[in-house]
Amino acid sequence: MTLSEKAAYLKGLMDGLDLNKESAEGKMIAGIVDLLGEMTTSISDLEENAIAVSDELDEIEEDLDAIEEFLMDEDDEEDDDFDDEDDYEFDDEDEEDDEDDEKVIYDVTCPSCGEVLHLDEDTILQESIHCPKCNELLEFEFDEDEEDDEELEF
Helix, strand or coil: CCHHHHHHHHHHHHHHCCCCCCCHHHHHHHHHHHHHHHHHHHHHHHHHHHHHHHHHHHHHHHHHHHHHHHHHHHHHHHHHCCCCHHHCCCCHHHHHHHHHHCCCEEEEECCCCCCEEEEEHHHHCCCEEECCCCCCEEECECCHHHCCCCCCEC
16 A cells, blocks of 8 residues: 555545544544645655656766767777887987976075065066065076076075
8 A cells, every 4th residue: 555545545534434623633633634645745746756866867877888888999999009019109309398398496585584485487587576475575686597506696
């Protein structure tokens, strides 16, 4: 017997017993039966929604599985092109370019507040910045010949 059937049975039982709905007990029982009916309706709606959401999630999962399978097949095809290490080309110049791309970071200590700033070469070449802590104007002299020494003068 479902919840709806049980609630309907109790309502029919209450009507069949011909309870006095004006007495305190009758009002109480009628209120409980009405509440059970409303709760049954709400629970049935929630069950229907849960089933619908579950069905949607199953469809989404199937779609994601299909996408994953498609992507994995694509990756496998690319990997098949390079089965041997001899098929890979390595360029030593690329490694050197990567080293040149690394930025040099300079540690500069503010003479006013002692804050240590970590500045890249582009910032230093601006010749001055304000200290973020004390707002002191820091001016730099940057001699490109001394770049290997990585020394800065104020």
